[in-house]
Amino acid sequence: MSRWARCGPRSNHVTVKAIGFVGTGAITEAMVRGLLTEPAYASEIHVSPRSAHIAATLADEFAPVRIARDNQDVVERSDMVFLAIRPQVAEEVVRALSFRDGQMVVSLVAATERQALSEWIGADVHLVQAIPLPFVAGRQGVTAIYPQDAAVAALFNTLGTAVQCQSRKEYDLLAAASAMMSTYFGIMEQVAVWLEGSGLEKAKGQAYIAPLFASLAQKANSPGNEPFSALSREFATKGGLNEQVFSDFEKKGGLAALTAALDGVLARIEGRTN
Numbered sequence: 039m040s041r042w043a044r045c046g047p048r049s050n051h052v053t054v055k056a057i058g059f060v061g062t063g064a065i066t067e068a069m070v071r072g073l074l075t076e077p078a079y080a081s082e083i084h085v086s087p088r089s090a091h092i093a094a095t096l097a098d099e100f101a102p103v104r105i106a107r108d109n110q111d112v113v114e115r116s117d118m119v120f121l122a123i124r125p126q127v128a129e130e131v132v133r134a135l136s137f138r139d140g141q142m143v144v145s146l147v148a149a150t151e152r153q154a155l156s157e158w159i160g161a162d163v164h165l166v167q168a169i170p171l172p173f174v175a176g177r178q179g180v181t182a183i184y185p186q187d188a189a190v191a192a193l194f195n196t197l198g199t200a201v202q203c204q205s206r207k208e209y210d211l212l213a214a215a216s217a218m219m220s221t222y223f224g225i226m227e228q229v230a231v232w233l234e235g236s237g238l239e240k241a242k243g244q245a246y247i248a249p250l251f252a253s254l255a256q257k258a259n260s261p262g263n264e265p266f267s268a269l270s271r272e273f274a275t276k277g278g279l280n281e282q283v284f285s286d287f288e289k290k291g292g293l294a295a296l297t298a299a300l301d302g303v304l305a306r307i308e309g310r311t312n
Contacts (some may be wrong), residue, residue, distance in 0.1 A: 056082040058116025060109045060131065061123035062089040065146060067096060068175035069120070072197040074100045075177055079196050084115045110135055118142040118189075125150050132158040144168050144190055148213070149307045152184075152206070166190045169213050174198055182216075184209035214304040221299075226251060 057073065057080045059066045066085065073079040084106045085093045097103045106112040113119055113135050121143065123131050128147045132155070137143060139162040145155050146168055156165060166187045173179035179198035183190050186202040194200035203209040226247050233243035258269060274281040287293065305311045 055080070056084065056116045056118070058084040058106070058112040058119045060086055060112050060119060060121050060135070061146075062086050062093045062096075063122060063124075064092075064172065065170055065174075066120070066122045067092050068172045068179075069122075069170060069197065070096050070100065070103065071175040072177050072179070073193075074102060078102065079193065082115075084112045086112050113137055113141075118144065118193075121145045121147055121155075123147060129154070129158050133160070135159075137161040137163050140164065142166070142189065146170060149309075151309060167209065168194065169209075169216055170194065170197065171216060171219070182209055182212040210304060210307045213307050214300050217300075217303045221296075222251075 059070070062085045066089075070083055070085070073083065081102055083096075083100070083103050085096060085103060086109050087093055087105055087107070088109075093103075093105045097105050104115075106115065109131065119137070119141065121128070121132065123146075125147050128150055137159050141161070141163045143159065143163045144166045145152075147155065148169075152165065152167060155167075159165070164187075166183055166185065168181055168183045168190065170181045171179045174181065174194075174197035177197050179194075180201060181194040181198065182201045182203055183194060184203040184206060186204065191200040191202050201212065203212065229247055230240060230243045233247075234240045258264075258266065270284065274284055302311070
């Protein structure tokens, strides 16, 4: 069995040897924290020296974290390499690196075509793309990966839940859906602003809204997989306040604006727009 393989239930613990991160930003920090939560998933994690404060903080907190000399040092010391860099600099950074044939490379670079990544890498690596979210720090993240890969899925199942996509289209659609995070909090903020403007202390509004939305998310994620449409009807009593707000939101273009925004994000991900 390969050292990357993982079988049995998710509670079975496995430790892999050397994982590396090219790029040391917020997602790298979240992944490292999740991977090294006990029981740790890796015995060595190599991070690039960029974002020196994050790298130093992780090395101080976790014994398995080593700060590499540079990005090439990360690649050379790691069996599984994560490309955690911004798309604006990805080509420049990746083209400067030398990878080994057969090496496992996981790209976290947003809105970047797989073909382009392969060309920049220039070696016959095993390339997988993934979209980890900040919640992996607490091992509660859901992560889309493409193509399907047992080793990468095992790692992200440790950090929460891996969703293995059967096609590039599935992966792109989930990438577009993940762009809803800021909007989610933006809606919460708008309600808080409205409450404050209507006379409620801001702290009280936030203290009410956050657990309200958390409870709704928990309901949506409860066993049974009830369709969202059914939940919407369940919470919209006929002639009630919830029904009124949703009806006004729809009639005044809220749903149309959301759909248009998602269409725009998908077009960008698929390279159909600049």
